[in-house]
Amino acid sequence: MSAAPSTPGPSMSDSPWAPFAARVFRALWIAQLVSNVGSWMQTVGAQWLLLGHNAALVTLVQTASSLPVVLLALPSGVVADRFDRRSVLLVAQFAMLAVSGALAVLTFTDALTPTALLALTFVLGCGTALMGPAWQAIQPELVERRRLGQAAALGAVNMNLARAVGPALGGAVVAAAGAGWVFAFNAVSYLGIAAVLVLWQRPRTALPTGGNERLPAALNAGRRYVWNAPGVRRVLLRTTLFIPGGAALWSLLPLSASRSLGLGSGGYGLLLTAVGVGAVAGAFALPRIQRVLGVNGTLAAGALVFAAVLAVLATVRAPWLVTVALLPAGLAWIGVLSTLNAAVQTRLPGWVRARGLAVYLLVFQGGQALAAPLWGVVADWLGLTAALLVAGAVMLLSAASVRRWPLHDAEGIDPSLSDHWPAPPLVFEPGEADGPVLVSVVYRVAPDHRAEFTDRMSHVARSRRRTGALEWGLYQDGHDPERFVENYLVASWAEHLAQHHSRLTVTDRRHEERARALLVPGTLPEVTHAFAAGSGPVVPDRTEQAQYSSRSR
Incomplete structure (x- = not known):
């Protein structure tokens, strides 16, 4: 059948x-x-x-x-x-x-x-x-x-x-x-x-x-x-x-x-x-x-x-x-x-x-x-x-x-899978159990849009937590007010890969797009992936390195 x-x-x-x-x-x-x-x-x-x-x-x-x-x-x-x-x-x-x-x-x-x-x-x-x-x-x-x-x-x-x-x-x-x-x-x-x-x-x-x-x-x-x-x-x-x-x-x-x-x-x-x-x-x-x-x-x-x-x-x-x-x-x-x-x-x-x-x-x-x-x-x-x-x-x-306490309007909610994050180009291949993984995303936001950007990022925060983030925070650089840093912690590399390929939805993508629409024209977010010092994987020929990062999206 x-x-x-x-x-x-x-x-x-x-x-x-x-x-x-x-x-x-x-x-x-x-x-x-x-x-x-x-x-x-x-x-x-x-x-x-x-x-x-x-x-x-x-x-x-x-x-x-x-x-x-x-x-x-x-x-x-x-x-x-x-x-x-x-x-x-x-x-x-x-x-x-x-x-x-x-x-x-x-x-x-x-x-x-x-x-x-x-x-x-x-x-x-x-x-x-x-x-x-x-x-x-x-x-x-x-x-x-x-x-x-x-x-x-x-x-x-x-x-x-x-x-x-x-x-x-x-x-x-x-x-x-x-x-x-x-x-x-x-x-x-x-x-x-x-x-x-x-x-x-x-x-x-x-x-x-x-x-x-x-x-x-x-x-x-x-x-x-x-x-x-x-x-x-x-x-x-x-x-x-x-x-x-x-x-x-x-x-x-x-x-x-x-x-x-x-x-x-x-x-x-x-x-x-x-x-x-x-x-x-x-x-x-x-x-x-x-x-x-x-x-x-x-x-x-x-x-x-x-x-x-x-x-x-x-x-x-x-x-x-x-x-x-x-x-x-x-x-x-x-x-x-x-x-x-x-x-x-x-x-x-x-x-x-x-x-x-x-x-x-x-x-x-x-x-x-x-x-x-x-x-x-x-x-x-x-x-x-x-x-x-x-x-x-x-x-x-x-x-x-x-x-x-009415039901929220479901108009615009789309739980369909959205595999829109590219694979992070690391210089090594972490194991699935390696972690925790600290993901940092740097944004440059025009002065007139900072308050609205912070408000829109609250929806992104819920998206990160829904899909695996244990902790989340958004910070503004004290030396460079245009520079905002989003940090979130994921329990393992396997959890973060699941975020990339099997957990994000069309609705999550839309929240990201709404926040990124407020960035300084011509700039893109810069993403780094960091592993806890002393507990992460070892990179060949770089054994003294405690943090590894990659520019991805």
């Missing part, structure tokens, strides 16, 4: 279904739908088995599923950036198949205790954590870059179709045959994704090129990038402000179904189906909503709708009315999360994509893992109605905060 995206005719270029022209994407989407249905069936079965216990124990199912992301998201991102992502996904599929099979066997033999159920759910969550960054990161390999937004929307449709079908099917199966069968179906559902991955002929150009970067260094590289990317940080902030209140719906809905509405497992499944149907409708309405409200208006409106739905859930006791109210909840959920997911995808370059997405998944899933038991404790302490109203108030605060 070829991995090359198909090229449909012009009539499909703007269609929401255009990514389906790529065979691997289409096959994986279908297999993922089956697997997602199995996951939702399992969630219903697990929560229903615990309904005889206190509220906190029921909400721990969501925590057990999400907490592994907190622990493993960042290492999983490193694994997905360093190793063959297809192999990573296959390992995750077979591991989750084994765990779901164990849950089914224990349930059929009446040996499944609440502790064992939560423990195995946690292990299953570890497989999901391993799979998440790799799954997100392969999307640009399956469809053309211009269709990534449509692919993300179809991914959201997939999840919410599963939410529409899985809970209702799971509730019906639990009621008719018992929870063991939903666990068994979930185990079998992983085979479809595994089969597609085995047949996928991933192009060699997509294979990892990260070299032998060690785990701590790779983690630090991902952390540095996210910390010095204001656009990515703002996406993470908006996610942090939305998820705690949103998690209340998922963690408290089974309690509302059984205690407030008097529904059984089938009724609970229908409530989740209503959310899923609303989300599927929202996926197709989202482009129009964003055209009318804008990205930040969509975030604020989604939080307001969620607050209203939580209030209805807290005060209304008519099942049919609650079911109707959950339809816009699904629309709001998909509107907010699709907006945030698309925002982080468009801001991440390929070399750190999985690690950046891992941080996003960490905030998203970790927020749910931490908030879910908290809402259970609040429900036990203050009552279910009060817990839902408090969650609604949290969502109102989230909506109000959009004006203060």
